[in-house]
Amino acid sequence: MDILKNQIINGDCQEVMRQMPNNCIDLIITDPPYGDDTGYGWNNKKIKNNKNPLVNCQALVECYRVLRKNATLYNFTNWKHYPFLVEFIMKYTNFKIRHVIVWKKHNFGLGWAFRHQYELILVLEKGKPKYNLKNFSDVQTCSHINHDKENHPHQKPVDLIVKMLEHSSKEGDIVLDPFCGSGSVCMACEQTGRRWIGVELDEEWVGVAEARVVRL
Numbered sequence: 001m002d003i004l005k006n007q008i009i010n011g012d013c014q015e016v017m018r019q020m021p022n023n024c025i026d027l028i029i030t031d032p033p034y035g036d037d038t039g040y041g042w043n044n045k046k047i048k049n050n051k052n053p054l055v056n057c058q059a060l061v062e063c064y065r066v067l068r069k070n071a072t073l074y075n076f077t078n079w080k081h082y083p084f085l086v087e088f089i090m091k092y093t094n095f096k097i098r099h100v101i102v103w104k105k106h107n108f109g110l111g112w113a114f115r116h117q118y119e120l121i122l123v124l125e126k127g128k129p130k131y132n133l134k135n136f137s138d139v140q141t142c143s144h145i146n147h148d149k150e151n152h153p154h155q156k157p158v159d160l161i162v163k164m165l166e167h168s169s170k171e172g173d174i175v176l177d178p179f180c181g182s183g184s185v186c187m188a189c190e191q192t193g194r195r196w197i198g199v200e201l202d203e204e205w206v207g208v209a210e211a212r213v214v215r216l
Helices: 013-018 054-066 082-092 158-168 184-192 203-214
Strands: 007-010 025-030 067-077 096-105 118-126 139-142 174-177 195-200
Touching: 007 203, 013 054, 013 195, 025 054, 025 158, 054 067, 054 082, 067 082, 067 158, 082 096, 082 118, 139 158, 158 184, 174 184, 184 195, 184 203, 195 203
Parallel strands: 007 195, 025 067, 025 174, 096 139, 174 195
Antiparallel strands: 067 118, 096 118
């Protein structure tokens, strides 16, 4: 298939990526389902395919193929899924794990006894990527998303994504988000002059993501 840049595709990301040529993507930033099989927040919002913890793992095979040599993939995860995901990557993919980033939020989330205030981001490499910033910390303090009935349960702050784009890509590069949700990666790319492709299984969130990009 031709690379459809600056477009959100409604579909299964593995099927979409199988139609893409090898080595066609300059950077991947994504937040896959974690396999929690649970609702999120006061509104008990659901994510499609969140029952299967292998969704993230299976997608990495195609991610590696479409990612160009000497490029990076930023993969959001949580503390529960992290050990399983790391084991899978080391045993069954060709990615090298370069580092793990901690995203520390300004505010803590819902819960009791131990309230959530951070998320993890695995930095995966194909080859030997170059990084642009000299002040990129492995602890990133960025916006906390105030969730309501309308936004995606895993929505990520655009300012956090912008930092990754600036560190691991240049203007005009093609950035892929295989699990684009409500489109934060797409928005960050628009703001920084990157070309982008988003893939999202849930048609409802495709509409939300397209509307957010249009409003920029």
